[in-house]
Amino acid sequence: MALNPFFLQGSQSEQRLIQELINEQLTIYGVEIIYLPRKIVNKDSVLNEIQSSKFDDNYAIEAYVNTYEGYGGAGDIMTKFGMSLKDDLTVTISKEKFEDFISPFLGDDGDLFKKENDNDEINVAGRPREGDLIYFPLGGRLFEVKFVEHEQPFYQLGKNYVYQLKCELFEYSDELGGWDQLSTTTEEIDSVLEDQGYITSILMVGSGTDAEIIARTGTGYVRQISLIDDGYGYSSTPIVSISTSPSTSISNPFASAEAIAITTTTGTTQSIKEIILTNAGFGYTEAPTISIIGGGGTGAIATCSIETTGFGIVRYDVSKPGSGYPIPPVVSIGTPTSAGAAATSIVGSDSTITGFVLSTGGEFYGTPPNVIIDGPTSRVGVVSTLQTSNFSGDIVSLPYGSGYSNGVFPTSGGSGNGLIVELEAKSGSIVEIPTIIYGGQGYSPNDILQIVGGNNDAYIKIISTTTGIGSTATADSILTNGEVTGFTITNPGSGYIIPPTVSIENRSDTKDFTSSGLTTAIARANVSVGNTVTSVHIVNPGLGYSPAQPVSIASPPPTGIGTFIFNELVTGSISGAKARVKTWNKSDNILKVGTTNGTFVPGDVIVGSASSAQYSVDSIQSAEFADKYDKGEQIETLADTFLDFTETNPFGTY
Amino acid sequence: MLGTYYYHEIMRKTIVAFGTLFNQIHIRHDDSSGNTYSDLKVPLAYGPSQKFLARLEQQEDLNKPVQITLPRMSFEMNNIQYDSTRKTGITQTFKAVNENTSAIKKVFMPVPYNIGFELNILSKLNDDALQIVEQILPYFQPSFNVTIDLISSIGEKRDVPIVLDSISFQDDYEGDFSTRRALIYTLRFTAKTYLFGPVADSSEGLIKKVQVDYYTDTNTQTAKREVRYTATPKALTDKNNDGVIDKKDDALLGPEDDFGFNETTTFFTDSKTYSPTQQTDI
Numbered sequence: 001m002a003l004n005p006f007f008l009q010g011s012q013s014e015q016r017l018i019q020e021l022i023n024e025q026l027t028i029y030g031v032e033i034i035y036l037p038r039k040i041v042n043k044d045s046v047l048n049e050i051q052s053s054k055f056d057d058n059y060a061i062e063a064y065v066n067t068y069e070g071y072g073g074a075g076d077i078m079t080k081f082g083m084s085l086k087d088d089l090t091v092t093i094s095k096e097k098f099e100d101f102i103s104p105f106l107g108d109d110g111d112l113f114k115k116e117n118d119n120d121e122i123n124v125a126g127r128p129r130e131g132d133l134i135y136f137p138l139g140g141r142l143f144e145v146k147f148v149e150h151e152q153p154f155y156q157l158g159k160n161y162v163y164q165l166k167c168e169l170f171e172y173s174d175e176l177g178g179w180d181q182l183s184t185t186t187e188e189i190d191s192v193l194e195d196q197g198y199i200t201s202i203l204m205v206g207s208g209t210d211a212e213i214i215a216r217t218g219t220g221y222v223r224q225i226s227l228i229d230d231g232y233g234y235s236s237t238p239i240v241s242i243s244t245s246p247s248t249s250i251s252n253p254f255a256s257a258e259a260i261a262i263t264t265t266t267g268t269t270q271s272i273k274e275i276i277l278t279n280a281g282f283g284y285t286e287a288p289t290i291s292i293i294g295g296g297g298t299g300a301i302a303t304c305s306i307e308t309t310g311f312g313i314v315r316y317d318v319s320k321p322g323s324g325y326p327i328p329p330v331v332s333i334g335t336p337t338s339a340g341a342a343a344t345s346i347v348g349s350d351s352t353i354t355g356f357v358l359s360t361g362g363e364f365y366g367t368p369p370n371v372i373i374d375g376p377t378s379r380v381g382v383v384s385t386l387q388t389s390n391f392s393g394d395i396v397s398l399p400y401g402s403g404y405s406n407g408v409f410p411t412s413g414g415s416g417n418g419l420i421v422e423l424e425a426k427s428g429s430i431v432e433i434p435t436i437i438y439g440g441q442g443y444s445p446n447d448i449l450q451i452v453g454g455n456n457d458a459y460i461k462i463i464s465t466t467t468g469i470g471s472t473a474t475a476d477s478i479l480t481n482g483e484v485t486g487f488t489i490t491n492p493g494s495g496y497i498i499p500p501t502v503s504i505e506n507r508s509d510t511k512d513f514t515s516s517g518l519t520t521a522i523a524r525a526n527v528s529v530g531n532t533v534t535s536v537h538i539v540n541p542g543l544g545y546s547p548a549q550p551v552s553i554a555s556p557p558p559t560g561i562g563t564f565i566f567n568e569l570v571t572g573s574i575s576g577a578k579a580r581v582k583t584w585n586k587s588d589n590i591l592k593v594g595t596t597n598g599t600f601v602p603g604d605v606i607v608g609s610a611s612s613a614q615y616s617v618d619s620i621q622s623a624e625f626a627d628k629y630d631k632g633e634q635i636e637t638l639a640d641t642f643l644d645f646t647e648t649n650p651f652g653t654y
Numbered sequence: 655m656l657g658t659y660y661y662h663e664i665m666r667k668t669i670v671a672f673g674t675l676f677n678q679i680h681i682r683h684d685d686s687s688g689n690t691y692s693d694l695k696v697p698l699a700y701g702p703s704q705k706f707l708a709r710l711e712q713q714e715d716l717n718k719p720v721q722i723t724l725p726r727m728s729f730e731m732n733n734i735q736y737d738s739t740r741k742t743g744i745t746q747t748f749k750a751v752n753e754n755t756s757a758i759k760k761v762f763m764p765v766p767y768n769i770g771f772e773l774n775i776l777s778k779l780n781d782d783a784l785q786i787v788e789q790i791l792p793y794f795q796p797s798f799n800v801t802i803d804l805i806s807s808i809g810e811k812r813d814v815p816i817v818l819d820s821i822s823f824q825d826d827y828e829g830d831f832s833t834r835r836a837l838i839y840t841l842r843f844t845a846k847t848y849l850f851g852p853v854a855d856s857s858e859g860l861i862k863k864v865q866v867d868y869y870t871d872t873n874t875q876t877a878k879r880e881v882r883y884t885a886t887p888k889a890l891t892d893k894n895n896d897g898v899i900d901k902k903d904d905a906l907l908g909p910e911d912d913f914g915f916n917e918t919t920t921f922f923t924d925s926k927t928y929s930p931t932q933q934t935d936i
Contacts, residue, residue: 042686047780052683052691076713080701080728081776083712085721130831141719147831168834169721171778174683174692192719198694578691597682597690623695625723628711630697632677639674642667644801644811 470495
């Protein structure tokens with residue numbers, strides 16, 4: 001049977017009219033919803049489920065709310081998993097509007113659905129998709145499309161004009177915050193989601209200033225504490241008492257050593273793990289006794305050794321506590337050099353270095369230290385040219401003088417001193433103009449000098465003078481049993497008027513650390529809850545330090561810079577953990593982040609990828625879902641009071 | 655008859671001990687390159703709750719924008735059953751020392767009970783659930799022991815095995831599209847705990863001396879004791895801190911101390927016998 005040819009079953013123009021009417025009705029009676037297409041980040045093809053999704057596009061479209069009397073579904077119900085909001089929503093959208101304004105962006109060109117999963121694409125671009133989200137602005141809620149009904153009403157005039165989206169409230173895990181997703185691009189939705197999901201709340205350090213410490217050195221100090229017996233049964237930290245130093249007095253209140261005990265728990269037994277010096281003391285002539293008192297336990301025994309010759313770092317004073325230290329900073333102490341050698345020089349009559357006087361040979365040298373001799377001072381009035389003359393300064397011709405021989409002769413007279421000349425003589429007379437061996441200093445042109453020697457009857461007249469410098473002497477040191485015992489002059493130099501200063505290098509790299517016992521000190525800084533440096537404990541006081549040993553303490557991590565912005569990616573410097581910013585409260589220094597892929601640790605410098613803000617982590621305040629369902633922490637706290645294993649449990653520590 | 659008040663919170667402690675096993679489980683999500691971009695601690699709570707409290711805590715905002723955050727776990731106690739296989743003598747008591755007061759307490763032997771638990775895991779993805787379950791199962795072979803201080807007043811710690819009885823899961827993926835897929839794993843456990851009766855102060859005091867007399871005749875009317883064996887506690891530590899461990903320390907021994915024995919054997923020829931009432935030889 002054919003259809004009646006005299007009746008149209010819907011012409012294009014009629015269909016067009018209905019579509020236009022529907023579109024208009026929707027714009028009049030509808031609600032502007034926001035359509036968020038799902039983009040697949042990772043799909044498990046075996047279990048056939050989308051493991052990671054993101055929603056970073058949005059499209060506004062008008063929709064008619066079918067369930068105009070309220071949400072459908074079971075409503076808010078109590079389940080064994082807490083509150084579950086089973087609200088349904090059915091909305092109707094225009095097929096034409098969707099295809100004209102949303103579909104083109106979901107196709108091959110714009111759909112990240114496909115781009116990120118080239119090998120496993122789901123290319124459904126022509127219609128609304130199950131799994132996509134819509135944001136319902138009246139309730140400020142996110143709904144997930146469960147089913148797209150495209151045939152209701154059923155082919156009016158031969159065509160379908162609308163889609164019905166059957167939706168249910170979204171089940172949220174960690175979507176909306178993948179690494180490459182900045183936001184849903186809609187501020188309204190972002191603000192709704194700020195307080196949803198798994199949120200880690202981190203207390204940050206506001207700003208930091210450098211701490212400063214001073215090392216105090218001394219001898220007769222406690223070199224090392226040995227824990228002979230760690231005791232047992234301690235319920236609190238016992239007090240460590242060290243007998244007083246003979247040097248203790250009102251003016252030396254820090255002469256007596258002090259230490260603290262650090263306890264550890266093995267099974268159910270608390271014992272002493274180590275004893276750390278807070279002050280190594282000084283002036284001890286014999287090893288003090290150590291008493292470990294209190295703490296509810298017994299049996300701990302410790303002894304110590306002392307150092308009465310060399311110097312160690314016996315105490316650290318915190319001169320500036322600084323700020324912004326969430327974790328103890330590193331204390332840098334140079335290697336010890338112990339005592340160095342010292343000597344003075346001797347200058348000979350020819351203005352060269354002729355020897356040294358060793359005042360102290362130093363100690364523990366492993367290789368001969370360099371000897372550094374200061375250069376000679378510059379001289380003015382150094383004779384540069386001269387002429388033969390008589391005693392009144394008149395030029396005389398050669399040969400002249402009597403009784404002279406070939407050789408070097410000093411001179412006298414004139415305004416300066418030190419001129420030495422070499423003569424060539426025949427039959428007692430000088431036959432050549434004297435050659436200047438050493439130009440002396442302080443002379444002026446026209447000075448008349450007598451050549452001392454022969455019959456003292458030959459004179460010279462100074463024609464011109466100049467400024468002279470001379471050359472720097474060099475020498476090597478000689479070692480015997482780690483001490484400098486002498487020197488070898490490798491270059492006597494010249495032009496020395498007064499003995500130059502001699503420096504014998506005293507560097508740690510020339511010292512013998514193997515057999516000497518020289519030891520580098522080790523210290524451990526402690527920080528307060530307020531992130532300041534409170535004290536520096538002595539792990540090893542070292543040996544062989546000079547009295548003014550410089551020490552330095554690391555700067556606090558760079559912190560207190562900039563303002564984090566919503567949903568930017570932040571990264572921890574130590575942990576490497578990454579997260580998305582939820583909120584940043586500058587006044588409380590609380591940063592809330594979501595979508596973390598690890599655990600931030602105190603001391604982490606968290607840097608924002610977009611804002612470049614950087615703050616260091618003081619502590620992790622909480623890490624939980626925002627809806628207060630989780631009671632894990634309370635359960636664990638309670639369990640710790642009666643379970644026979646401590647803080648950690650086997651499910652959390654491996 | 656049963657009116658003595660006591661409450662050791664043993665079942666509550668067992669619930670807490672069970673729950674704390676599962677409170678640090680995390681799951682991770684990777685991107686397409688295999689890099690982890692999300693690490694979530696799976697929230698855990700005891701399922702039963704006052705309804706109004708749950709709504710106030712979890713739905714502070716009536717217009718909560720999402721249905722639920724997943725995954726999550728809940729656990730609940732669902733049965734209590736007497737375990738006859740662990741039955742002990744019912745009249746037997748044991749004494750313990752109150753660690754705080756050093757007083758002697760007496761309690762009857764506990765009654766063994768099995769407490770059934772159910773751990774439920776709700777997740778959006780099967781993979782999430784598998785991550786969680788795989789982090790739990792290897793620890794139960796088929797039991798995992800926790801040591802619980804069941805009665806702190808006498809320091810009674812007991813190993814309570816928690817046995818994994820069964821695992822089942824519900825994956826409602828079939829049907830029309832009016833409901834979403836629901837994925838719930840259910841793990842059933844039995845905690846083999848002990849219930850204690852009231853703890854009473856013991857008036858019996860400490861036994862500090864044991865004395866045995868030997869006779870050479872079985873006629874108790876005429877026979878006289880001839881050998882006496884006595885045993886008293888011997889201190890192992892210097893209780894009075896005088897530098898030596900001697901009888902003075904023995905006298906200071908308390909119920910909380912470890913001790914050894916002083917043993918004495920005495921021979922008699924005085925034809926006397928011991929009078930328990932007069933506590934002397936007559």
